[in-house]
Amino acid sequence: MAFSLGPLARHRDFVHLWSAQSVSAFGSRITRTALPVIAILLVTDDPVQIATLGVLTVIPGVIVGLFAGGFIDRHAKRPILVWSDIVRALLVLSIPIAAWSAHLGIVQLYVVAALVGGFSALFRLADNAYLPVLIGRDLLLEGNSKLQVTDSVAEIGGPGLAGVLIQWLTAPVTMVIDALSYLVSAVLLARIRTNEVLQAAAATPPTLLQDVRIGARAGFGHPIVGATFWSFAIDDFANGFFMALYMLYGLRTLSIDVATMGIVISLGGVGALAGAFVASTVSRRLGLGRAMIVTFLIGKLANLFVAFASIAPQYAVVWLSASQLFSDGAIVSFLILANSYRQTVLPLDVMARANGLLEVMSGVLLPLGAVIAGLLAKATSVTFAVWVGCVLGLFAVLPLLRPRIASLTAPAIAA
Numbered sequence: 240m241a242f243s244l245g246p247l248a249r250h251r252d253f254v255h256l257w258s259a260q261s262v263s264a265f266g267s268r269i270t271r272t273a274l275p276v277i278a279i280l281l282v283t284d285d286p287v288q289i290a291t292l293g294v295l296t297v298i299p300g301v302i303v304g305l306f307a308g309g310f311i312d313r314h315a316k317r318p319i320l321v322w323s324d325i326v327r328a329l330l331v332l333s334i335p336i337a338a339w340s341a342h343l344g345i346v347q348l349y350v351v352a353a354l355v356g357g358f359s360a361l362f363r364l365a366d367n368a369y370l371p372v373l374i375g376r377d378l379l380l381e382g383n384s385k386l387q388v389t390d391s392v393a394e395i396g397g398p399g400l401a402g403v404l405i406q407w408l409t410a411p412v413t414m415v416i417d418a419l420s421y422l423v424s425a426v427l428l429a430r431i432r433t434n435e436v437l438q439a440a441a442a443t444p445p446t447l448l449q450d451v452r453i454g455a456r457a458g459f460g461h462p463i464v465g466a467t468f469w470s471f472a473i474d475d476f477a478n479g480f481f482m483a484l485y486m487l488y489g490l491r492t493l494s495i496d497v498a499t500m501g502i503v504i505s506l507g508g509v510g511a512l513a514g515a516f517v518a519s520t521v522s523r524r525l526g527l528g529r530a531m532i533v534t535f536l537i538g539k540l541a542n543l544f545v546a547f548a549s550i551a552p553q554y555a556v557v558w559l560s561a562s563q564l565f566s567d568g569a570i571v572s573f574l575i576l577a578n579s580y581r582q583t584v585l586p587l588d589v590m591a592r593a594n595g596l597l598e599v600m601s602g603v604l605l606p607l608g609a610v611i612a613g614l615l616a617k618a619t620s621v622t623f624a625v626w627v628g629c630v631l632g633l634f635a636v637l638p639l640l641r642p643r644i645a646s647l648t649a650p651a652i653a654a
Contacts, residue, residue, distance in 0.1 A: 246378065246381070247374060247378055247381050247382055247385060250374060250378075251432070252373055252374075252431045252432060252433045253373060253374050253382060255427045255428065255430050255431050256369075256370075256373060256427075256428065256431060257385055257386065257389065258427050259320075259324075259423075259424040259425075259427035259428045260366070260386055260389060260390070260424070261389040261392075261393070262420050262423045262424045262427070263324065263362075263420065263421060263424040264389055264390050264392075264393035264394075264397070265393045265396070265397050265400065265420060266417050266420030266421055266424070267359065267393070267397070268393050268394065268397025268400075268401060269397060269400065269401040269404070269413060269414075269416070269417040269420070270331060270355060270414075270417050271296075271397075271401075272397070272401035272402065272405075273401055273404075273405060273410050273413050273414055273417065274292065274334075274348065274351070274352060275289055275292060275293070276405055276410050277334060277338070277343075277348070277410045277411070277414070278292055278345065278348050280410060281338055281343055281410070282343060282344060282345050282348060283345055288345055291349065292345075292348060292349065292352050293352075294606070295349055295352040295353040295356060296352050296353070296355070296356035296359075297356065297602055297605065297606065298353070298356070298602060299353055299354070299356040299357030299360055300356065300357075300360040300598045300599075300601060300602040301598065301599050301602035301603060302357065303357050303360040303361050303364065303595070303598060304360065304364070304594075304595035304596065304597070304598030304599035304602065305447070305451065305595065305599055306447065307360075307361055307364060307591070307595065308364060308450060308454055308591040308592035308593075308594070308595030308596075309444070309445060309447070309450035309453075309591075309592055310591075311361075311364055311365050311368055311591035311592075311595075312368065312587075312588050312589060312590065312591045312592055313437070313444065313588075314437070315435045315437065316365045316366075316368055316369035316372065316435060317369065317428060317429075317431055317435065319361065319362075319365040320362055320365050320366060320369065320428050321425045321428045321429050322425075323358045323359075323361050323362040323365070324362070324421045324422070324424045324425035324428065325421070325422070325425050326354075326358050327355050327358050327359065327362075327418075327421045328418040328419070328421035328422045328425070329418070330351050330354050330355050330358075331351065331355065331414050331417050331418040331421065332414070332415065332418040333347070333351065334347070334348070334351060334411065334414045335411035335412065335414045335415050338410075338411040339411060360598055363594075363598070364591045364594050364595055364598065365591065367578070367582070367590065367591070367594050368587070368590040368591040368594065369435075370382055370383070370386075370582060371582045371583070371587060371590070372433070372435050372587065373431070373433050376582065376583045379579040379582050379583055380518070380519050380522065380575065380576070380579045381519065383518075383575045383578055383579050383582075384515050384516075384518050384519055384575055387511070387514075387515035387518075387571060387574070387575055388512060388515045388516065390511075391508050391509075391511035391512035391514075391515055391571065392508075392512060394507070394508035394511060395505055395508030395509060395512065396508075401413065404416060450592055451592075451596075453589055453592050454589065454592030454593045454594075454595055454596045455596055457585055457586070457589040457592065457593040458585075458593040458596050458597075459596075461584065461585065462643060463528075463580070463584070463643065463644055463647060464580070464581050464584065464585065464593075466638040466639055466641065466644060467531070467577045467580075467581070467638075467639070468596070468597070468600075469638035470535065470635045470636065470637075470638045470639055471597060471600060471601075471635075472600050472604060473631070473632075473634050473635035473637075473638070474539075474632060474635040475600055475601050475604035475605050475608070476604040476605075476607060476608040476631065477608060477628050477629075477631035477632040477634075477635060478605060478608065478628075478632070479604065479605045479606065479607060479608020479609040479610075479611070479612060479628075480608055480609070480611075480612035480624060480625065480627065480628025480629075480631065481542075481545070481625075481628055482605060482608070482609045482612075483608070483609035483610075483612040483613050483616075484612050484613075484616060484621055484624055484625055484628070485545075486500065487616075487621055488545075488621050488622070488625050489503070489555075489559065491621070492549065492621050492622055493548055493549070493552055493555040493559075494552070494555075495555060495556060495559075499556060503556060503559045503560050503563055504563065506560050506563040506564050506567075507563040507564075507566075507567040508567070509563075509564060510563055510564040510565060510566070510567035510568035510569075510571070511567045511568060511570075511571040512568075513564075513568045514534075514567065514568035514569060514570065514571030514572040514575075515571055515572070515575060517568075517572060518530075518534075518571070518572040518575040518576055521533070521534060521572055521576075522576055526646075526647065526648050527576060527580060527647050527648055528643075528644040528645050528646060528647030528648070529645055529647075530572075530576055531573055531576050531577055531580075531639060531644065531647075532636070532639050532640065532644065532645060534569045534570070534572040534573040534576065535569070535570070535573040535635070535636055535639060536636050537565065537566075537569040538565075538566045538567075538568075538569035538570035538573060539566075539632045539633050539635060539636055540633070541561065541562050541565035541566035541569060542562060542566050542629050542632050543562075543629050543633075544558045544559070544561045544562035544565075544566075545558065545559060545562045545625060545629060546622075546625050546626045546629045549622045549625070549626075580647075581593070581594075608628075612624050612627075612628060615627060
């Protein structure tokens, strides 16, 4: 089997990081599910306010990506991870306290959503920069695969667990459990012993604009990492179409009931789990470069199944299920390979700034794609806009189609 316990299962500090992220992954899914439920049940059913709540969890990623990358690169990563968990725990805990004292309002939910989103983005950037420090670059593929497995399991089971907890214990009590999950993660991270060696700080720290330029130069300036960045950018824009239209397309255009749509979407987590298991095997058999091209191409082609459902609506559930399984699985394999390569070749002291650029691109291009998708669907039809989104996704493969990537091997990355 491609995914085994491996040497990292005996790496004490990685096990602490892995356990912390496993707990935190479930906690994040509980927050994502419970926050709008609390808003609807206890505060408001205004659709604009509920939509605003969702947007506020995304926008902070742009701000953090711009402002925090340089700070992370110049400071120890583990304290940032620990304090991000502690702050998120306190923010989440404020909601049940306010609910029980009858003082919970939409403004507090907005603030909590925005700050939790911001500290979650900070955690992601610090975590991505910390992993090569913790385990070394030769074990990155195994490390990223293991972390993605638990994240996929959380994606499958987290929303369902949140629903059960909300039904059994009420939404405020569920948020208390969520806060405790962040605290458990913080304790596990605090037990890591690996010392992080930082480069000597410059007499005059770079300005914000200089930090952005350094991140852009490190990411887009690298001949292979830069190609993946262009692919991510195009893909983020295309994914905005799915973010805006997928549920509307399934429920209204294809007449699939809500429960079935929920099951279909959960299959994406199953596909992602499979993709995490096979990433290292695909890389060994095809070579890293060809593996990245093939997995990403399969993922984008499988997205076309969503559009095909409009041609044969009687098989719509089959088409959407196949898309969730194959597309999510292939894309997760690609992400593991691309992220591991990036963590291997980029200097550690610019890692967070380069990854911050990805946060900014995602925070800008996803909503932009969603807005354009909505306007296009209103001017034409939802089905046509879905087809456009699927075809746009195929263009994301083009930056990878170059001989230098196809011939790429990565002896420094060990499965």
